[in-house]
Amino acid sequence: MNMNKRFAAAAALVLLAGTADAKTVVMVSVDGMNPEYVTEAAARGINMPNLQRFMREGCYASGVTGVLPTVSWPSATTLMTGVEPARHGVLNNPHFVAPDRNQAGSIYLFASDVKADTLWDAAARSGRVTANVDQLVSVGNPSVRYDIPRFEPFSAATDNHAAIAAAAHPVGLLADLEAKLGPYVGVDFDNPDYDRSRTRFAIEILHRYHPQFLTVHLSGVDVNAHAHAPYSPEAKRAAENIDGLIGELKAAALRDDPDTVVVVVSDHGQIAATRVLNARLAFAEAGLIDVAPLVAGQKARVTGWQADFWGNAVMLKNPADAAVKARVGDLLHRLAADPDNGIVRVLDEAEIRKLGGFPNASFLLEMKDGTVLGSDLVGSRIRELPAPIGFHGELPSNHGMNAAFFIAGKGVKPGRNLGQIDMRQIAPTVAKAIGVKLKDAVQPVLPVFVDDK
Secondary structure, eight states: OOHHHHHHHHHHHHHHHHHHHOOOEEEEEETTOOTHHHHTTTTTTOOOHHHHHHHHHSEEOSEEEOOSSOSHHHHHHHHHHSSOHHHHSOOSSBOOOOSOOSSOOOBOOBGGGOOSOOHHHHHHHTTOOEEEESOSSOBTOTTOSEEEOOOOOSSTTSOHHHHHHHHSBSTTHHHHHHHHHOOOOOSOTTSTTHHHHHHHHHHHHHHHHOOSEEEEEEOHHHHHHHHHOTTSHHHHHHHHHHHHHHHHHHHHHHHHOTTOEEEEEOSOOOEEEEEEEOTHHHHHHTTSEEEOOOOTTSOOOEEEESEEEETTEEEESSTTOHHHHHHHHHHHHHHHHSGGGOEEEEEOHHHHHHTTOOTTOSEEEEEOTTEEEOOOSSSOSEEEEEEEEEEOOSOTTSGGGOBOEEEEETTBOSSEEOOEEEGGGHHHHHHHHHTOOOSSOOSOOOSOBTTOO
16 A cells, blocks of 8 residues: 555544544523423423433433522523532522612623633533533633623613624624524514524534534523413423424434434423512511602612512621621511411521522521512512412422433433432533533532443
């Protein structure tokens, strides 16, 4: 064999080896999807053929115990890091605003908010091509080579599409894709095409840029369950729609790389609420929140505060003020003693720390199913809702907060129910599928791979 033929043969072997070793990992996050949308699909009258195929051909959890709080941004960050919110730094959906309590905090949008190693970081360190469509807390992360990030508007005046286009990476990515696909639908849940738009853009990124690790976030179940309650006809239709989109994503990835592994997760579940407890009213009556005299047509305005709610957590303006802490604790326990308020128990600082969330909170309320905490400063302490709504944010031990996990593809065991798992195990498991290591995750990898002993 002459030298040129030897070089050609060697090059062919290298190409063949590269093809044999190829593995794409696609991680799809379905916001607000309880596992029972899939595991009990037939009994609940839901058509979920694609995700039920994962149950036969791959591994799945009957439930995923999430993190505190069971809301999207902290949970999504745990799914990407394998550590709890107190460790990764994304503590709630919005930041806690102090001292001004008259507006909600800005959302944790930026990669700089994350204090732990992410799957994007680990994949990029190893030379993998990474991409993202709408998964949370990616803005400004240099480890995401092709990024169409989630960018929640800071105010109603914010042009969300312009913000996403400006935050997308590399510069001009969104415009380049829109030239072929048409307008991208961002955080516009009045547009029924939002999840299909994200899926179309994710598939185009797969075909055009061949990422080895792609994340995609889909929102329809959460949006419709919030508005109409979980397992409502609207939420079921949203789940069926997403099941179809996952089938399209999986098929597109397998066309590009037959060794693809697809992981489907959710950040939390939802339960139905029929009543609202406005506990802030009790804080105002006790002088812990000062409210300006009401002006017709305007919202109640806070002029000062010593303690206030951040989700189900209670924050003190001065956590070292023992007298205020005692007053707040007494008030919360009095509220909990009245069964009409729907409070199961009041957690103290030590109990909160064990749960790995709200590291600076002084107290936390666990609510009974059916009652959700409200934020009103005027009106009734208890407000009955005209129709059920969906909510989450309760303790991870609440079964209704369970998230979902499904995995299938090259090297994954078929037909295995993992039972109840810890959300922090998912990221190191995905890292193994990619072939990388996370710096901070310490939970064991789930036994989903054929080479597991």
